[in-house]
Each structure stands twice: as C-alpha cells, then as structure tokens.
Amino acid sequence: MSQxxxxxxxxxxxxxxxxxxxxxxxxxELYPGEVLAVIGDNGAGKSSLIKALSGALVPDxxxxxxxxxxxxxxxxxxxxSLGIETVYQTLAVSPxxxxxxxxxxxxxxxxxxILGSVFRMLDKAEMRRQATxxxxxxxxxxxxxxxxxVETLSGxxxxxxxxxxxxxxxxxxxxxxxxTAALGVKESRRVLNLIRxxxxxxxxxxxxxxxxxxxxxVADRIHIHRLGKRAAVITPDSHxxxxxxxxxxGAVEVDAA
Amino acid sequence: MTEHTNQGSQPPSSQADHERVTESVGGSIAMRSDEVLDxxxxxxxxxxANPTAAPAIVLIAAVLAFSLIAxxxxxxxxxxxxxxxxxxxxxxLGVAQTLIIMTMGIDLSVGAIMVLSSVVMGRLAVDFGLPxxxxxxxxxxxGAACGAINGTLVTRIKxxxxxxxxxxWNIFFSLNLWxxxxxxxxxxxxxxxxxxxxxxGNSFTLFGARITFGSLMMIALVGLxxxxxxxTAWGRHVYATGDDKDxxxxxxIRTQRVLMSVYIVAGVICGLAAWLMIGRIxxxxxxxxxxxxxxxxxxxxxxxxxxxxxxxxxxxTLIGALVVGIFRNGLALAGVDVLWQEFTVGxxxxxxxxxxxxxRRASA
Ligand SMILES: Nc1ncnc2c1ncn2[C@@H]1O[C@H](COP(=O)(O)OP(=O)(O)O)[C@@H](O)[C@H]1O
Ligand SMILES: [Mg+2]
Numbered sequence: 001m002s003q004x005x006x007x008x009x010x011x012x013x014x015x016x017x018x019x020x021x022x023x024x025x026x027x028x029e030l031y032p033g034e035v036l037a038v039i040g041d042n043g044a045g046k047s048s049l050i051k052a053l054s055g056a057l058v059p060d061x062x063x064x065x066x067x068x069x070x071x072x073x074x075x076x077x078x079x080x081s082l083g084i085e086t087v088y089q090t091l092a093v094s095p096x097x098x099x100x101x102x103x104x105x106x107x108x109x110x111x112x113x114i115l116g117s118v119f120r121m122l123d124k125a126e127m128r129r130q131a132t133x134x135x136x137x138x139x140x141x142x143x144x145x146x147x148x149x150v151e152t153l154s155g156x157x158x159x160x161x162x163x164x165x166x167x168x169x170x171x172x173x174x175x176x177x178x179x180t181a182a183l184g185v186k187e188s189r190r191v192l193n194l195i196r197x198x199x200x201x202x203x204x205x206x207x208x209x210x211x212x213x214x215x216x217x218v219a220d221r222i223h224i225h226r227l228g229k230r231a232a233v234i235t236p237d238s239h240x241x242x243x244x245x246x247x248x249x250g251a252v253e254v255d256a257a
Numbered sequence: 258m259t260e261h262t263n264q265g266s267q268p269p270s271s272q273a274d275h276e277r278v279t280e281s282v283g284g285s286i287a288m289r290s291d292e293v294l295d296x297x298x299x300x301x302x303x304x305x306a307n308p309t310a311a312p313a314i315v316l317i318a319a320v321l322a323f324s325l326i327a328x329x330x331x332x333x334x335x336x337x338x339x340x341x342x343x344x345x346x347x348x349x350l351g352v353a354q355t356l357i358i359m360t361m362g363i364d365l366s367v368g369a370i371m372v373l374s375s376v377v378m379g380r381l382a383v384d385f386g387l388p389x390x391x392x393x394x395x396x397x398x399x400g401a402a403c404g405a406i407n408g409t410l411v412t413r414i415k416x417x418x419x420x421x422x423x424x425x426w427n428i429f430f431s432l433n434l435w436x437x438x439x440x441x442x443x444x445x446x447x448x449x450x451x452x453x454x455x456x457x458g459n460s461f462t463l464f465g466a467r468i469t470f471g472s473l474m475m476i477a478l479v480g481l482x483x484x485x486x487x488x489t490a491w492g493r494h495v496y497a498t499g500d501d502k503d504x505x506x507x508x509x510i511r512t513q514r515v516l517m518s519v520y521i522v523a524g525v526i527c528g529l530a531a532w533l534m535i536g537r538i539x540x541x542x543x544x545x546x547x548x549x550x551x552x553x554x555x556x557x558x559x560x561x562x563x564x565x566x567x568x569x570x571x572x573x574t575l576i577g578a579l580v581v582g583i584f585r586n587g588l589a590l591a592g593v594d595v596l597w598q599e600f601t602v603g604x605x606x607x608x609x610x611x612x613x614x615x616x617r618r619a620s621a
Binding site (some may be wrong): 056075077078080088093095096101102105106107108110119120121122124137147152190247 | 304305444488489490491493494496497500501504505507508509510511567568603
C-alpha cells in the first residue's frame with residue numbers, strides 16, 4: 001500500500017478559528033481504490049480536515065498534494081475542477097430545485113450551437129438524460145421524476161442525489177461528511193451500498209462518520225482524528241471497534257501513524 | 258428499491274408493478290404515488306409544483322367576479338387594456354423586485370431608482386441637449402449604477418438588503434430632488450426635443466383595446482427575464498442562491514457574484530421602467546412614483562413569490578400586478594370608495610403570504 005502514491009495527501013495542516021485550533025498539524029493520506037474512513041469525537045476537526053481537502057477552507061499552514069503534486073485549493077470550485085467531489089455534512093443541495101438541476105448545479109450543460117453560445121440556453125433534455133443514467137447506475141431509480149424538487153425527497157434519497165452528483169463528476173476522489181448521520185437504518189444501508197458502488201467504479205472514497213458499525217463495515221482503512229490531528233490509522237482487521245473508540249477518546253495511547 | 262416519497266401507507270404491490278412499468282417506458286413519470294395521497298395533500302403538491310397557479314386562479318376569479326359586479330363596462334377590451342397600461346410600470350418594477358426577493362432580499366429603492374433615472378434621461382436630453390438615445394442609455398446606466406451600489410453594500414459590506422435599500426431609497430430620492438431642482442420637465446419640451454423618451458407612450462388599437470408600446474415592452478421584459486431564469490445557468494444560480502446560499506456556495510456557485518449581478522440587473526430594469534414611465538405620463542417629475550416601491554413588492558407577493566427566497570416566478574409577478582390592477586379598476590367601476598380598494602389590496606397581500614406559508618410548510 002505505502003509504495004503507492006496517495007491520490008490525496010496532506011501534511012501538517014493547521015487551521016485556527018480565533019482561539020480554537022480546529023486543525024493542529026493534521027496529516028492525511030488516501031490511496032487509490034480504497035474507502036478511507038475518518039472517525040473522531042465531535043469537534044475533533046474532521047469537518048475542518050475535509051473542508052481543507054476540498055477547498056472549502058484554506059489552511060493557515062501545511063501542504064496538500066494530489067497524486068504527489070503540490071496543490072493549493074483556492075475554493076471548492078477549484079478542488080472540484082481537479083476532480084475532488086464533496087458531499088458536505090450540511091447537504092449542498094438546493095431544496096426547491098429539481099434533481100437534475102441539483103446534479104448539474106454550477107456546471108450546467110448548454111445547448112450546442114448558437115442557442116447555447118449566444119442565447120446561453122440550457123440543454124435540459126441532455127442534463128435530464130445524464131441524470132437519469134447516473135441515478136440508475138447507482139440503483140437510485142426509485143427517484144422517478146428527475147424534475148421533482150429535492151425537498152420532496154426523503155433524507156436518504158437526498159443523500160443519494162448528493163452522492164450521485166459526486167460520483168458523476170468526481171474523477172479523483174469522493175468525500176462524504178457524515179452521510180448517514182441523519183438517516184434511518186434502511187436508508188443508511190442504501191447509502192453504504194452506494195459508497196461501495198462508487199469505490200467499485202474505481203473512485204477512492206473518504207467517509208467521515210461517527211457510526212462505528214458503518215465504518216467497520218465499509219472502510220478499508222480507518223483514520224482516527226483526535227484533537228485536530230491524526231492519532232492513528234488502523235484497519236477493521238487489525239483493530240476492534242473498542243480499540244478505535246479507545247484511540248478516539250484518548251483512553252488508548254498510540255504512536256502517531 | 259421500494260422507497261416512496263410519501264410517508265403514508267405502503268402502496269399495494271400492484272401499484273409497485275405499475276410503477277416499474279412506467280419507469281421503464283417513460284423514465285420521468287411525475288407524482289406516481291398520487292393515488293394514495295389524500296385531497297389536501299394533492300392540492301398542496303399541485304400548488305407547490307405550480308407557483309403561478311394560485312395567483313392565476315385569483316386573477317381569473319377576479320375577472321369573472323367583476324364582470325358580474327361592475328357591469329358591462331368592466332369586461333371590454335378597452336377597459337382591460339387600460340388595466341394593462343395602469344400596471345405597466347409596477348409590472349416592470351415588479352420584475353426587478355422579484356429577482357431581488359428571490360435571493361431573499363428586498364429592494365425598497367426600486368421606485369427611487371426609477372425616478373432618478375427618469376430625471377437623468379430628461380435633464381440630459383432636454384436641458385443639456387444630449388442626443389435622446391444617449392440620454393436614454395445614460396439613464397439606464399444610472400439605474401445600473403444605483404443597483405451596483407445596493408449590490409456592493411449587500412455583498413461586500415454584508416448589510417441586510419432591507420436596511421441597505423431603506424438607506425439608498427432616501428439617498429436616491431434626495432439626489433433626484435437635487436438633480437431635478439425639484440422641477441418637472443414639461444411634456445411639450447420632451448416631445449419637441451426628445452420624442453424618443455416618450456416612445457413607450459405610443460399606442461395602437463386592436464379590437465377596441467388600446468395597446469401602448471410600453472405595455473408590450475413590459476410583457477417582453479417579463480418574457481426575457483423568464484427565459485433568463487428558467488433557461489440559463491444564471492437563472493438556476495439565482496434560484497439556488499436564494500434557496501440556500503450556503504448550499505449553493507458549497508456546490509461551487511459564486512453566490513456573491515450572483516447577488517451582485519441580480520442587483521445590477523434590477524437597477525437596469527428600474528432604468529427601463531423610467532423610460533416606460535416617461536412614455537406613460539409624458540413629463541418627467543421628481544415627485545411621481547413614490548408609492549411604487551411598495552406597490553412592486555405587493556405585486557411580487559400576490560404573484561406567489563416567496564419572501565423567504567428561492568421560490569417564485571416572474572410570470573406570477575405580472576399576474577400579481579394584474580390582480581391588483583383588476584381589483585382597483587373593478588372596485589372603482591363598481592363605485593366602491595378608494596379606501597376600500599386599499600383595504601382589499603391589503604387583504605390580498607395577507608392571503609397571498611398565508612398561502613405561501615402553507616405551500617412552504619411540510620414540503621414532502
Ligand atoms: N467556521 C468556524 N468558525 C469557528 N470555529 C469553528 C469553525 N468550524 C469549526 N470550528 C471549530 O473547530 C473545531 C473543529 O470542528 P469540526 O472540524 O467541525 O469538527 P468535527 O467535524 O470533527 O466535529 C470545533 O471546536 C469547532 O467549534
Ligand atoms: Mg463535522
């Protein structure tokens with residue numbers, strides 16, 4: 001594993017919000033084709049870490065590399081253009097817009113020819129077609145009407161739309177922040193399956209979660225975050241859930257990975 | 258795979274089969290589970306999916322009602338075209354207002370921008386002898402500049418739109434009094450020196466209806482902005498920004514730029530409304546249009562655009578303006594005192610906001 005170049009890597013990230021140090025020299029590595037879970041207590045800095053890795057937050061110090069090359073994300077748009085797709089904890093979907101609109105939000109397709117270039121006309125039919133295709137590939141076709149407003153969907157379906165969007169456009173990395181936190185058992189299961197589907201399509205996934213059983217079920221490796229930095233990296237085979245909780249809470253001391 | 262958007266009872270399996278069929282055939286069959294919805298919910302869904310439906314129903318009902326109440330003078334092409342003329346300026350300002358309100362803002366300065374722009378047009382053409390077309394363009398630029406000031410204060414200084422435009426309303430109105438020396442530019446002077454400025458007042462007769470160019474321009478404006486909102490990426494971004502700004506931002510939309518563009522476009526539309534107003538009243542007066550700030554908001558609200566952003570339509574605003582126009586006209590023809598016209602408009606606003614709340618509630 002470690003001879004491979006990480007798809008996404010961070011070293012010594014620091015981010016302070018006034019007196020709070022959200023990131024305190026955090027390291028991070030994501031390798032090709034894996035599901036990497038990031039776990040940690042509330043306030044450990046998980047969200048801040050993935051925000052830094054997706055351009056939503058500019059760290060005060062530290063470096064980020066993609067496929068070995070140094071990058072500095074200016075904003076989420078920039079990270080996206082480099083192939084990093086993120087589903088934020090606060091779902092970045094627009095409730096009143098339709099499913100297809102949401103999938104293509106910020107990168108709408110225009111009609112070919114003069115209609116698109118001069119009149120800036122959207123190619124709604126094509127966006128609908130691609131959205132339908134994407135959702136059916138991920139087995140989300142119970143979402144019937146691709147124009148249906150997202151707010152009329154259940155929590156799991158919304159999460160599905162957000163994941164589908166990231167899977168459709170992410171070429172390098174898909175990051176999911178607490179995707180199952182607000183979901184019921186059945187809906188969580190579906191999202192976990194989605195995560196596997198995305199990985200099986202060759203996209204590495206970063207999964208931030210609180211939920212130990214979920215993490216141990218889908219993750220290939222587990223990054224444990226504590227007090228703004230990485231405390232350890234374990235695998236579901238090498239450690240038990242109790243070990244993970246121990247490291248997370250500081251009850252178990254480990255050498256920093 | 259059998260998850261349903263309605264949280265009601267589990268539909269029978271025959272329906273699930275039916276769904277699977279429609280799925281493979283059509284792909285985008287709407288509201289498949291309507292059969293199991295009760296009536297209030299179906300109505301709710303309908304209004305939720307069609308924001309212009311409620312104002313349109315009110316408009317049709319109002320026309321029918323006044324045809325009965327106000328006598329045969331009401332339902333004539335001439336009278337209805339008169340209503341259209343009366344709502345032309347509010348309709349245009351309403352378009353600008355809709356854009357702003359859709360982004361969860363409010364613009365109290367639209368009327369002041371319009372009057373200031375009209376004074377700029379009139380003064381430059383009549384007093385300074387600029388070519389009328391140039392005066393017109395500079396009037397529009399004035400509108401754009403006013404919009405840019407509002408936009409800058411909202412996006413850069415991050416002041417609430419209500420406060421910003423409350424301030425600029427007064428500022429623009431004072432500038433207007435200063436620049437016009439509080440004097441009206443007479444219609445005859447404009448007619449002889451800059452007839453272009455009165456162009457929107459030209460009209461033709463069609464089946465007894467008197468249609469002004471200004472009314473047609475306003476309708477064209479509605480069409481243009483409707484297109485921009487529904488068929489361009491910019492429009493999607495305006496909706497998304499108003500709907501949930503943070504979500505739009507995380508989806509990669511530069512929401513501050515979108516907001517700025519909305520305020521500038523609104524300013525230009527106010528400039529356009531200035532041109533329509535000169536066409537309608539002939540002269541340029543620094544004192545007119547002072548009520549139009551609030552009237553434009555009324556049209557937007559009655560037109561079904563939500564004051565909470567992200568939901569609404571330009572066509573609805575036109576309908577909203579027409580509803581107000583029809584009520585005023587119909588009540589006047591029925592011999593009802595003006596004060597009851599205002600009373601009725603007030604009721605309409607409250608009903609419209611109530612309906613909006615109901616539509617927003619319990620979205621699923
Ligand atoms: N935008 C912000 N402004 C101020 N403090 C913040 C901000 N974002 C996060 N923090 C603080 O940084 C710490 C880490 O937060 P976060 O990254 O959200 O942790 P987690 O996702 O692991 O719960 C917390 O103490 C939180 O209050
Ligand atoms: Mg978090």
